[in-house]
Amino acid sequence: MIKITDPSKCCGCFACVSSCPVGCIVMTRDQEGFDYPVADADLCVGCGRCDSVCPMDRHDYEAEPFAAYAVRFDEYLAGSSSGGVFPALASSVLDEGGCVYGAVQKSDMKTVHAEASDMAQMEAMRGSKYVQSNLYPVFEDIREKLQMNRKVLFSGTPCQIAGLDNFLGKSYDNLLTVDIACHGVPPPGLWERYVDSLEKEAGKKIVHVDFRDKSRSWRHYRMSIRYDDGTVSYSRRDNNPYLSLFMQKMILRPSCYDCRFKCGRSGSDITLSDLWSVSDLVPELDDDKGVSGVFINTVKGMHAFGSLRPAFVQEVDPDKARSCNSGFSSDAEVPAARDEFFKGAYQTPDILAHMKEYVVKEPLSRRIWRSVRSLLSKIKRRILV
Ligand SMILES: Cc1cc2nc3c(=O)[nH]c(=O)nc-3n(C[C@H](O)[C@H](O)[C@H](O)COP(=O)(O)OP(=O)(O)OC[C@H]3O[C@@H](n4cnc5c(N)ncnc54)[C@H](O)[C@@H]3O)c2cc1C
Ligand code: SF4
Ligand code: SF4
Ligand code: SF4
Numbered sequence: 391m392i393k394i395t396d397p398s399k400c401c402g403c404f405a406c407v408s409s410c411p412v413g414c415i416v417m418t419r420d421q422e423g424f425d426y427p428v429a430d431a432d433l434c435v436g437c438g439r440c441d442s443v444c445p446m447d448r449h450d451y452e453a454e455p456f457a458a459y460a461v462r463f464d465e466y467l468a469g470s471s472s473g474g475v476f477p478a479l480a481s482s483v484l485d486e487g488g489c490v491y492g493a494v495q496k497s498d499m500k501t502v503h504a505e506a507s508d509m510a511q512m513e514a515m516r517g518s519k520y521v522q523s524n525l526y527p528v529f530e531d532i533r534e535k536l537q538m539n540r541k542v543l544f545s546g547t548p549c550q551i552a553g554l555d556n557f558l559g560k561s562y563d564n565l566l567t568v569d570i571a572c573h574g575v576p577p578p579g580l581w582e583r584y585v586d587s588l589e590k591e592a593g594k595k596i597v598h599v600d601f602r603d604k605s606r607s608w609r610h611y612r613m614s615i616r617y618d619d620g621t622v623s624y625s626r627r628d629n630n631p632y633l634s635l636f637m638q639k640m641i642l643r644p645s646c647y648d649c650r651f652k653c654g655r656s657g658s659d660i661t662l663s664d665l666w667s668v669s670d671l672v673p674e675l676d677d678d679k680g681v682s683g684v685f686i687n688t689v690k691g692m693h694a695f696g697s698l699r700p701a702f703v704q705e706v707d708p709d710k711a712r713s714c715n716s717g718f719s720s721d722a723e724v725p726a727a728r729d730e731f732f733k734g735a736y737q738t739p740d741i742l743a744h745m746k747e748y749v750v751k752e753p754l755s756r757r758i759w760r761s762v763r764s765l766l767s768k769i770k771r772r773i774l775v
Pocket of ligand 1: 469470471472473474475476477491492493494501515516517518519520521522523545546547570571572573574575576662663664665682715716717718
């Protein structure tokens with residue numbers, strides 16, 4: 391029976407919860423706001439399934455990608471976080487009568503994995519949600535669809551791909567898995583407190599959050615929040631404590647500081663990322679609108695990617711495509727103030743002030759350099775066009 395004694399040994403993938411034959415495991419929120427499985431010993435029948443599907447010790451992949459590409463889909467650029475490759479893959483699976491699973495934001499601003507069987511439903515999956523998503527009961531749905539011979543695209547973090555793989559216990563030709571480069575996920579508990587505080591402060595309800603509003607810049611992280619009265623507020627990373635703490639790696643899940651699944655270790659067919667080294671690799675695309683770095687990990691992934699028709703595609707060196715990207719770098723150091731931050735986070739009456747206290751301002755030189763790079767990209771693009 392699963393028992394989590396060290397939180398860094400559970401990535402929260404839901405494989406155990408989804409596998410229990412008597413349904414006696416529930417995800418339970420801890421003091422940091424993350425969800426962990428807790429089994430009811432009175433109901434447990436001792437089958438051992440939960441332990442055997444857990445990917446933390448039982449998932450050994452070590453794949454070097456076959457190839458990497460710089461890619462952009464013009465038609466999906468605006469609503470997607472990088473170059474819009476995910477909606478293009480989704481469209482191709484849906485065209486074949488398949489279904490797509492990805493992370494969506496519900497009307498209460500909670501992030502969950504959901505199914506889409508047409509492009510209208512898929513729309514909500516576009517864009518990064520910087521909070522850990524709830525996967526229950528998606529794994530069982532996926533197995534059912536696969537057994538019915540439906541084509542399935544599952545997208546998620548590398549640990550979610552590994553969890554699904556262990557849950558299924560066998561490979562399916564009709565399953566395509568796509569993970570995102572991932573430097574970690576923040577807790578749903580903190581996100582919910584943050585949303586609640588913003589709503590109280592504004593005196594109105596939030597109806598949509600774009601964690602990565604690219605309308606001005608792909609490089610400068612900016613969040614946009616739409617309220618029920620139609621107003622929208624924008625905040626850049628430097629004046630948004632949630633984005634700042636996420637980028638500072640202060641609020642990541644303990645397992646993210648020693649991740650076993652990123653960098654080609656999830657077993658996914660394709661990995662999608664931001665191509666931060668765009669200015670070196672494809673200067674003609676360096677216009678601050680977003681470019682994807684796509685890594686092809688399997689033959690199945692190569693076939694799926696080969697069927698797409700992007701506006702721009704160019705093969706690039708995988709090592710260079712991974713550079714300058716914390717989603718591929720070795721694991722983050724646990725910030726010294728992390729424990730202290732979480733100890734105070736759920737007791738304080740003013741979570742916004744508490745979060746601001748722990749933000750480390752980016753050095754001015756770095757912010758200026760980023761602005762200069764954005765400007766240079768735009769000038770270079772004008773010269774090249
Ligand atoms: C928490 C998080 C951390 C990330 N860290 C990095 C990083 O360090 N480096 C990097 O290059 N890229 C990172 N990304 C991924 C990147 O920003 C893009 O999402 C990715 O390149 C796909 O972009 P796209 O334009 O092809 O598709 P988009 O249309 O933006 O598609 C978004 C995709 O991300 C999935 N997704 C969104 N939110 C979540 C979530 N909370 N949990 C699981 N899946 C989710 C959706 O299901 C969909 O497949 C991160 C994304 C998230 C959610
Ligand atoms: S051992 Fe079997 S019954 Fe018990 S919690 Fe694990 S999966 Fe459920
Ligand atoms: S299966 Fe996933 S959720 Fe369950 S204990 Fe293992 S890592 Fe945690
Ligand atoms: S960093 Fe690793 S453990 Fe954390 S969410 Fe990403 S894939 Fe999962």
